[in-house]
Amino acid sequence: MNWxxxxxxxxxxxxxxxxxxxxxxxKHRDQKLPPWSYFTNAYLSDYKAHKAMHESKPGSSNxxxxxxxxxxxxxxxxxxxxxxxxxxxxxxxVTITDIDNAAREAVQSRSVLxxxxxxxxxxxxxxxxxxxxxxxxxxxxxxxxxxxxxxxEPRTQAQPHKVNIRANEIGxxxxxxxxxxxxxxxRGIWTARDKERMMLAELEAEPQQRxxxxxxxxxxxxxxxxxxxxxxxxxxxxxxNEQSSLRELLHRFNIACQHIGKYSHRRSTDYKSFKRLxxxxxxxxxxxxxxxxxxxxxxx
Numbered sequence: 001m002n003w004x005x006x007x008x009x010x011x012x013x014x015x016x017x018x019x020x021x022x023x024x025x026x027k028h029r030d031q032k033l034p035p036w037s038y039f040t041n042a043y044l045s046d047y048k049a050h051k052a053m054h055e056s057k058p059g060s061s062n063x064x065x066x067x068x069x070x071x072x073x074x075x076x077x078x079x080x081x082x083x084x085x086x087x088x089x090x091x092x093x094v095t096i097t098d099i100d101n102a103a104r105e106a107v108q109s110r111s112v113l114x115x116x117x118x119x120x121x122x123x124x125x126x127x128x129x130x131x132x133x134x135x136x137x138x139x140x141x142x143x144x145x146x147x148x149x150x151x152x153e154p155r156t157q158a159q160p161h162k163v164n165i166r167a168n169e170i171g172x173x174x175x176x177x178x179x180x181x182x183x184x185x186x187r188g189i190w191t192a193r194d195k196e197r198m199m200l201a202e203l204e205a206e207p208q209q210r211x212x213x214x215x216x217x218x219x220x221x222x223x224x225x226x227x228x229x230x231x232x233x234x235x236x237x238x239x240x241n242e243q244s245s246l247r248e249l250l251h252r253f254n255i256a257c258q259h260i261g262k263y264s265h266r267r268s269t270d271y272k273s274f275k276r277l278x279x280x281x282x283x284x285x286x287x288x289x290x291x292x293x294x295x296x297x298x299x300x
Contacts, residue, residue, distance in 0.1 A: 001125070001128075001130040001131075001210075001211045001212065001213065002130070002131050002133065002202065002203060002206060002211065002212040002213070003125050003130055003131065003132045003133070003212075003213045003215075004133050004134075004135055004199055004202070004212065004213065004214040004215070004224065004228065005132070005133070005134050005135070005214075005215050005216075006134075006135065006136060006195075006214075006215065006216040006217060006218070006220075006221050006224075007134050007136035007138050007144055007167065008136065008137075008138055009217040009218060009234070009240070009242055009243075010115070010215055010216050010217045010221075010234050011114060011115060011118055011134065012112055012113060012114060012115065012147075013113040013114075013115055013236075014113070016106075016112050016138065016143070016147075017138065017139065018036060019102070019106050019111055019112060019143075020102075020138065020139050020140050020143050020170075021036055021039075021085075021090065021139075022102065023091070023094055023098055023099060023102045023140075023143075023170075024090035024091045024092075024094055024176075025090070026098075026102070027091075027092075027093065027094050027098060028089070028090075028092070031089075033088060033089070033090060034088055039081065039084060039085055039088075042080075042081070042084060043077070043080075043081045046077045046080055046081070047074070047077055050073070050074060050076075050077050054070065054073060063253075064222070064226070064253050067222075067249065067253075068192065068193070068222070068223050071191060071192045071193070071219070071220070071223075072191055072192070072193045074191060075187065075190055075191050078137075078190035078191060079187065079190065082178055082188065082190070085176075085178075086175075086176050086177050086178065088176075089176045090176060091170045091171070091176045091177075091178070092173075092174050092175070092176035093173065093174055093176075094170050095172070096142060096172075099140055099142045099143050099146060099170065100142070100146045102143065102146075103142075103143050103145075103146030103147045103149075103150055104146060104150045106147065107147055107150040107151050108150070112147050114147070114148075114151050115234070115282050115283055116282040116283065116284055117282050117283030117284030117285070117286070117287055118151075118283045119151065119152060120283070120284070120287060121283040121284075121286060121287045122163065124287055124292070126159060126162060128292070131164065131202075131206060132162070132163045132164065133163070133164040133165075133166060133199075133202050134163060134164070134165045134166065134167065135166045135167075135189070135195045135198045135199055135202075135224065136165075136166070136167040136189070136195075137167070137168070137188075137189050137190055137191075137194070137195065137220065138167045138168065139167075139168050139169075139170060139178055140167065140168065140169055140170050141165040141166070141167040141168065141169050142169060142170070144165050144167060145161075145163075145165055148163060149161070164202065166189065166198040166202070167189060168181070168188040168189055168190075181194070181198075191220075192219070192220045192221070192222065192223050192224070193223065195220065195221070195223070195224055196223045196224055196227060199212075199214065199224050199227060199228075200227070211229045211230075212227075212228045212229050212230070213228055213229065213230045213231075213232065213291070214227065214228035214230075214231050214232070215231075215232045215233075215234060215286070216231075216232075216233065216234065216246075217233065217234040217235075217242055217243055217246065218242035218243070218245065218246055219242070219245050219246050219249055221233075221246070222246065222249060225277055226255075226275065226277075230263075230278065230291065231277040231278065232260060232277065232278045232279065232280055232286060233246060233247075233250075233257060233277055233278070233279040233280075234279070234280060234281070234282075235247070235279045235280070235281055236281060237281065250277065253275075254275070255275045255276070255277055256275065256276040256277070257276070257277045257278065257279050258276065258278055258279070259278070259279055259280070259285075260278045260279065260280040260285055260286055260289045260291065261285065261289060262278075263278060263289050263290045263291050
């Protein structure tokens with residue numbers, strides 16, 4: 001079975017982009033870089049302008065397809081954000097060692113917290129021959145890799161180095177550029193559709209793995225949640241903004257979402273027919289659910 005995970009807010013308990021950004025700031029402590037708030041405020045300003053310019057706004061989309069198209073139109077907002085950071089030289093001359101050290105320190109200081117049960121779930125997937133792939137718009141795949149390695153529990157047999165990671169990366173050298181996954185379009189993994197493309201590529205590469213599970217927490221995960229045979233939404237006891245926004249979207253589009261404890265392997269993957277997703281508060285609930293009882297059956 002193919003298992004796909006979002007990173008920020010799903011595998012972790014909170015967004016980690018500011019932690020990744022701190023790698024560059026710590027590298028250039030002697031330079032006068034714009035504060036991180038400058039970049040976040042600029043992004044929010046662009047996002048609001050995008051909402052004002054496009055007729056199809058998130059709150060008025062009449063179909064899933066229309067909403068996903070609205071999301072894809074955000075690509076230029078994401079591009080502007082990435083290029084703004086690149087021009088400022090935030091990540092100039094950042095090395096793999098810098099990233100590894102920052103990840104280890106973030107895990108040890110609990111600046112990055114992995115959601116309960118993650119390592120043991122990965123272990124169970126690997127024991128049963130499943131594949132595990134992270135699909136993320138995070139800016140450093142190496143940071144994700146190093147966080148997983150630093151958080152590995154001694155008593156488990158989970159092997160983080162066997163987890164596929166499809167995310168952007170901090171380029172080497174003085175260019176300070178982030179990598180691009182599409183040279184033709186000059187773009188990285190920036191939008192929900194980019195994540196969907198990465199997921200589809202993984203599925204095509206492993207046709208023997210018939211079934212797929214996707215676990216996410218935000219509106220950016222909606223297309224992948226619907227693409228998977230089993231889509232699982234992560235929800236805290238008190239929903240954060242991203243989780244609440246996703247729940248509201250599911251309600252608007254009449255997508256049922258039941259607790260994973262009530263899991264049944266029969267569901268439709270057709271957008272236009274009956275749809276059902278599942279939710280869990282952590283990975284222990286997923287690992288202990290009936291999902292693994294049907295892993296060798298068709299989940300269509």
